[in-house]
Amino acid sequence: MDVLRNRRILLIDDTPSIHEDFRKILTPPPAEDGALDGLEALLFGAAPKPMQQAFELDSAYGGQEGLAKLCQALEQDRPYALAFVDMRMPQGWDGVQTIEHLWQADQRLQVVVCTAYSDYSWEELLERLQGHDRLLILKKPFDNIEVQQMASTLTSKWQMTARAELQMHHLEQLVEQRTSDLQRTSSALRQEIDERKQLEIQLVQSEKLASLGQLAAGVAHEINNPIGFVSSNLGSLAGYLGQLEQMLGAYRQSEEAIAAPEIRKRLQSLRESIDLEFLREDMPLLIKESKEGIGRVEQIVKDLKNFSRVDSDQQWQLANLHQGIDSTLNIVANEIKYKADVIKHYQELPEIECLPSQLNQVVMNLVVNAAQAMGEERGTITLSTGVEGEQVWLEVSDSGCGIDPQHLQKIFDPFFTTKPVGQGTGLGLSLSYGIVKKHGGQISVRSQPGSGTTFRLELPIRQRREPVPDTAA
Ligand SMILES: Nc1ncnc2c1ncn2[C@@H]1O[C@H](COP(=O)(O)OP(=O)(O)O)[C@@H](O)[C@H]1O
Ligand SMILES: [Mg+2]
The missing domain is CATH 3.40.50.2300 (Response regulator)
Structure with missing residues (x-):
């Protein structure tokens, strides 16, 4: 009805x-x-009235x-x-x-x-x-018929109006529904666009790292050779110098025994003109300094190599993140001990599948950066860990100088540094970024200029990789 x-x-x-x-x-x-x-x-076949x-x-x-x-x-x-x-x-x-x-x-x-x-x-x-x-x-x-017609027309009109209203209402509901569908779609779209942008940024970042990696690998290879022989030559030179020194001492002692006074005199004036005493003191120092310099270059090349992962022959293994952090803290203890107190908030963590030495390097970079961010006053470096779903997280917080908002975008860029020459290479964070990405994780930062910085790592407990085909078969 x-x-x-x-x-x-x-x-x-x-x-x-x-x-x-x-x-x-x-x-x-x-x-x-x-x-x-x-x-x-x-x-009669007539239609019924x-x-x-x-x-x-x-x-x-x-x-x-x-x-x-x-x-x-x-x-x-x-x-x-x-x-x-x-x-x-x-x-x-x-x-x-x-x-x-x-x-x-x-x-x-x-x-x-x-x-x-x-x-x-x-x-x-x-x-x-x-x-x-x-x-x-x-x-x-x-007139009767007039009344009848009015009744029938106007009741029909009422019905049609009611029907139109109902349809209108229905239409409005439809429009509302469609609008909300549309809004949902559009917000999903917006989210997707955001995600894509994020991905793009990450892609650009990894592109940068990849091309820099190739460059670095080439440069590292080229530099490695000369460094090798300069450093070994310096070693030999230091040895020779010691021997020369002995020889010189022997000559010195026999000098008195030389009979001819003019020879003795010549030796003496020569010795004074070249300031032999100074040379003897200074030469080992020069060699020591040169060795240190070469050591630094070696370190940079090693960083570069790590960064470009040319010698990543490490094995994925299950490791305890806390152990890694603690041993790293021991190694950098000297860098930290005069600048900050270290506070640990460890939660129980499962072992994670990782390249432990690379993760240690990340922790080291973060901790050293934190220590370097301290001013005159002694500060704190807080290391916290935890588990969240399929991931573990590590936060390195410091009470240091913080990061200028305009620098935040750049700190993961290779060679970006705000530190004086000799103190910073600007490779630490980009290296860390590469390592974390390789682990399928995330690294993020939040900072309050003047009051401190927190770096957060999120790492999957298990790596998701293609199963390696069984080549032995
Ligand atoms: N904990 C921190 N507090 C303040 N600034 C930081 C911190 N960590 C990193 N930075 C900034 O990021 C830059 C890049 O860091 P990094 O890649 O480790 O290179 P480097 O330490 O050699 O400068 C630093 O020069 C510094 O400006
Ligand atoms: Mg650094």
């Missing part, structure tokens, strides 16, 4: 005989010749009673589609007042004003009742 079907009509008129008339017109007794019609149709549609008619004899009936009907969710309202009702509200009240209660109600003569001009009437599109005027004496 059509839920929007509504044939309910309310008649408000103070004259009882009018009600009888309407009842006759709008609710005729069910046609008894229905069966006959059917027979007729069967015999359409059944006159019945209306449900309620009566009220004054405006107030009409309003009460309307409100009651609304409460029962059985609204009237149409009201016929008499214009002249000497008791209580007149037609216009009644209609105003009815519309206040239900705006959808279609109304027919029934009138023989009116206290209002038509213009006044229409002016007062602003609902022209729901209002018809029926002049008395009225």
